[in-house]
Amino acid sequence: MHHPIIDQDIRPMSEFRSGVASFIKQVHETKRPLVITQHGKGVGVLLDVAEYEAMREKIELLEDIQTAIVQLNEGNGVEHHNAKKMILARLNK
Structure with missing residues (x-):
C-alpha cells in the first residue's frame, strides 16, 4: 500500500461528505488511503478494494x-x- 501524502490524503469529514465520488476516484487511481478526520482527529480510512x-x-x-x-x-x-x-x-x- 502506498503511504498517504499529508496535504492530499487527509480530509475533514465535512469535505469528504460533499465530495465522496471524487475521493473514491482519487483513492482508486492513486492506490493511496484517504484519512478522514473529525474535529482534527482521524476517524476513518478509505481504501481501494x-x-x-x-x-x-x-x-x-x-x-x-x-x-x-x-x-x-x-x-x-x-x-x-x-x-x-x-x-x-x-x-x-
Missing part, C-alpha cells in the same frame, strides 16, 4: 507465520525430511 484485499492477505500470512513460530517454540515442529515423507505418502494414496 484491491489494496484492502492485498493488506488482508499480508495480515493472514503474518498470522500464519506467527502461529508457526509459536508451534515451533513449543516443540511441535516436524523436521524437513519427515515432513517430505508425510506429504509424499499422502500424495501416493
